[in-house]
Amino acid sequence: MRKINYKTVVEAVEALCLKAAYELPEDVENVIKESLAVEESPLGKSILKQYLENADIARNKRIPICQDTGAAVFLAEVGTDCFIEGGSLTDAVKQGTAAGYKNGYLRKSMVEDPIFDRKNTGDNTPVIVHLLETEGDILKLTLAPKGGGSENMSKTAMLKPLEGEQGVIDFVVKTVTESGANPCPPTIVGVGIGGDFEYAAFLAKKALFRRTGEPHPDPRYAEMEHKILKAVNESGVGPQGLGGRTTAFAVHIEKTGCHIASLPVAVNLNCHAARHASVSI
Amino acid sequence: MPTKITIPFDKDQLAKLSAGDEVLITGYIYTARDVAHKRLCELIDTNKELPLDLSDSIIYFAGPSPAAPGRVIGAAGPTTSYRMDAFSPKLIEKAGITGMIGKGSRSEEVIAAMKKNGAVYFAAIGGAGALIAEKVKSAEIVCYEDLGPEAIRRLEVEDFPAVVAIDSTGRNLYETGPAEFVKF
Numbered sequence: 135m136r137k138i139n140y141k142t143v144v145e146a147v148e149a150l151c152l153k154a155a156y157e158l159p160e161d162v163e164n165v166i167k168e169s170l171a172v173e174e175s176p177l178g179k180s181i182l183k184q185y186l187e188n189a190d191i192a193r194n195k196r197i198p199i200c201q202d203t204g205a206a207v208f209l210a211e212v213g214t215d216c217f218i219e220g221g222s223l224t225d226a227v228k229q230g231t232a233a234g235y236k237n238g239y240l241r242k243s244m245v246e247d248p249i250f251d252r253k254n255t256g257d258n259t260p261v262i263v264h265l266l267e268t269e270g271d272i273l274k275l276t277l278a279p280k281g282g283g284s285e286n287m288s289k290t291a292m293l294k295p296l297e298g299e300q301g302v303i304d305f306v307v308k309t310v311t312e313s314g315a316n317p318c319p320p321t322i323v324g325v326g327i328g329g330d331f332e333y334a335a336f337l338a339k340k341a342l343f344r345r346t347g348e349p350h351p352d353p354r355y356a357e358m359e360h361k362i363l364k365a366v367n368e369s370g371v372g373p374q375g376l377g378g379r380t381t382a383f384a385v386h387i388e389k390t391g392c393h394i395a396s397l398p399v400a401v402n403l404n405c406h407a408a409r410h411a412s413v414s415i
Numbered sequence: 416m417p418t419k420i421t422i423p424f425d426k427d428q429l430a431k432l433s434a435g436d437e438v439l440i441t442g443y444i445y446t447a448r449d450v451a452h453k454r455l456c457e458l459i460d461t462n463k464e465l466p467l468d469l470s471d472s473i474i475y476f477a478g479p480s481p482a483a484p485g486r487v488i489g490a491a492g493p494t495t496s497y498r499m500d501a502f503s504p505k506l507i508e509k510a511g512i513t514g515m516i517g518k519g520s521r522s523e524e525v526i527a528a529m530k531k532n533g534a535v536y537f538a539a540i541g542g543a544g545a546l547i548a549e550k551v552k553s554a555e556i557v558c559y560e561d562l563g564p565e566a567i568r569r570l571e572v573e574d575f576p577a578v579v580a581i582d583s584t585g586r587n588l589y590e591t592g593p594a595e596f597v598k599f
Contacts, residue, residue, distance in 0.1 A: 174596070175592070177435070177437070184576070185540075185542065187546055188542070188543040188544070188545050191545040191546055191548075191549060192490075195545065196483070197486075197489060197544070197545040197548050198489060198490040199542065199545060200490055200542045200543075200544040201478060201489060201544040202478075202492075202494070239481045239483040239489055240480055240489075241478065241479070241480035241481065241564050242563065242564070254562075256563070282494075282495075283494065283518075286495070314519065314589060314593075315495075315519040315520060315538075316497065316518075318518070318541040318542045365599075368597070368599055369599070370593035370596035370598070371593050372592065372596060374518065374541060374578075375593070376538065376578060376580070376589065376592040377588070377591070377595050377596050378592070378596055379596060407542040
């Protein structure tokens with residue numbers, strides 16, 4: 135059993151918060167460049183160019199890519215042969231996030247209570263940690279800071295099983311096009327299919343952690359991703375919802391088995407500033 | 416080439432702006448988000464004095480990230496505007512604002528108030544927070560400091576890039592723009 139020091143995790147998380155906020159990942163920068171080649175709207179092109187310029191300024195001058203440095207959403211892949219010594223993983227992630235958001239001058243965007251007071255906690259906690267078990271003795275943490283604008287446009291539906299592929303496609307396309315400018319398009323569309331009500335939503339979020347534009351390993355689902363992307367990009371919504379050919383950069387589906395009576399679907403949208411950063415300890 | 420415009424706008428200048436025009440804005444603007452809007456409207460409803468003079472002013476829907484040492488401001492892009500739709504007509508009609516900067520379309524009520532009062536709605540580029548930060552020359556909190564990032568700030572901006580999204584005649588680029596490219 136490999137021991138991982140609590141403080142090591144805290145420090146790694148702090149560094150992750152800064153990296154995610156300032157450095158647009160290469161895969162996202164690449165899809166923006168690819169879209170520039172196909173975008174027909176002059177204003178759309180101008181906006182895509184400003185996204186690239188913004189990413190350069192953010193990286194070089196250490197200014198957050200977006201002022202909404204998000205809720206801190208972590209995917210923690212925990213090897214079964216390792217454990218944290220000196221405290222819980224969740225506590226370490228929370229402590230590292232609070233330090234990162236303070237020391238990196240990132241915006242604290244979390245409130246204590248959702249209804250009453252809505253007082254800002256001042257350190258961007260609580261954090262959201264999804265734990266996944268993996269083989270081996272490595273702890274891999276991926277942070278995807280999640281902005282409010284795109285999160286607010288996300289939806290779930292409990293479809294009838296026989297609505298099948300077309301039912302899912304229609305629901306996803308409708309969700310994306312109706313959200314218009316609000317989620318800061320072009321978006322990355324995370325789709326969770328199967329499981330149950332809440333697991334479909336988790337899968338939709340997990341889909342956003344995939345390398346941008348990488349297709350689903352099952353060719354049937356890769357084809358569905360392609361169909362949805364094509365339909366979404368025919369909507370005309372375009373960059374910032376002001377018209378154009380690029381409404382989404384990519385569609386990622388994650389799926390799992392489900393009850394005979396159900397076909398749960400969830401759509402979780404990510405803005406064009408699809409920030410994510412990983413560390414393996 | 417984008418048109419350079421300066422604040423305070425005069426009504427003739429505003430009337431000339433047309434949905435789809437790219438502009439560079441120079442002058443003073445005020446940031447405000449959900450709670451600040453609610454507080455201002457409560458003061459208007461109870462006939463109390465506002466903590467700042469908003470006549471002929473521009474409200475920017477934004478909550479910047481904190482300034483690092485040696486900087487004026489952190490990232491400073493727009494937030495989604497529809498959350499302010501319930502409050503904007505009152506601020507246009509009673510407080511005299513003539514412009515708003517945000518992102519995303521607005522309600523019919525907001526557009527009606529804009530047409531009646533000759534106001535303009537600009538779209539700033541969401542997710543371009545670092546780029547916009549470079550255009551902010553000074554920033555100070557005016558009121559509601561307790562709201563943290565959501566306090567009302569007075570920003571001095573120079574060549575702030577934006578697009579006329581809804582002009583004073585009610586022409587809406589969020590409708591006409593996508594309609595030009597839709598295939599179904």
